[in-house]
Amino acid sequence: MRVFRGDRGEVHPPGLIGRGVTTPLLLFWLLLAAGAGTSRAEEVWLFDVHSHHARGLHLEEVIARMDASGVRKIVLFARRQGTDKEVLDLQTKYPDRVVAAVGFQNPEWLRQVPRFLDEVEAKLRSGRFRWMGELLLRHYGVPELQAPEYDISPESDLFRRVLDLSAKYGVPVTIHHEAEPGNVESFRRALGQNREALVVWAHWCGRAEPAMVRRFLAEFPNLYCDLGGAQRSRRYGQEKHPLIGPTGVLEPEWRAMIEAFPDRFLAAIDAVDPSHYARYNEWVGELKSALAGLPPGITRRVAFENAEGLLTRWKGPPR
Helix, strand or coil, X not given: XXXXXXXXXXXXXXXXCCCCCCHHXXXXXXXXXXXXXXXXXXXXXXXEEEEEECCCCCHHHHHHHHHHHCEEEEEEEECCCCCHHHHHHHHHHCCCCEEEEEECCCHHXXXXXXXXXXXXXXXXXXXXXXXXXXXXXXXXXEHHXXXXXXXXXXXXXXXXXXXXXXXXXXXXXXXXXXXXXXXXXXXXXXXXXXXXXCEEEHHHHHHCCHHHHHHHHHHCCCEEEECCCCCCCCHHHHHCCCCECCCCCECHHHHHHHHXXXXXXXXXXXXXXXXXXXXXXXXXXXHHHHHCCCCHHHHHHHXXXXXXXXXXXXXXXXX
């Protein structure tokens, strides 16, 4: 079994650091090793498809936190004066650990400046960026993170062009769009205009009502849900249609949905700033504990296989 060292030098299986060996978390490792056609627990790991680089974050700390918590791979989005170049430099140093994304928490996207997407396409054409995000449409303000409120239409010309870029290059785009009665149909219409785009709807599909998410997933086979921010220890994870219940297990409606669409959910943490990375081990542990309640083969898909599959969709620079 591959092990990782905790903050005090103790040795643990990945993901058991800092929280004690809870029964669900121990089952995560035992069930996966037994039920996925392998007896080697070292093959079980997590792919975090949604975390951030921001001002004040030392990127080597991201790698250290990943090592300590059993996260082998991460998609990083620049925000708050973090830059795509810094993310790319980390990816160059750790090519098997870091997926560089073109960051969309950029003033020009937020002001809907058309030339921004010319820059995005140039980065995609380089072949060094394999993801885009986190693109904000409907976003509630978060004062403690200095994150304003935004309400950008899914039917804007620029958003349609983003979907075109995703389809053209085979690059996923992670979208933050809080589902509300007044914006769900416009989002559906936008997705319906481009069924080749690889759309990752952040935060268990906009923290939407589960029955609505089920309808979207049935209608759009190119749509995925990431699980970023779902931990019960976070206020964000409790506010709207929680994914994880008070006892740390998946809520029944969400568990049934993941089992019905096992290829469409992606493990994610959504560490936003340095204070979040201080809790990264804890949050990874909470997500692993929740995923342990799924059938082992499905747990593996959500934990890493689905994300790896998305990366194989890259089409390369156009000839």
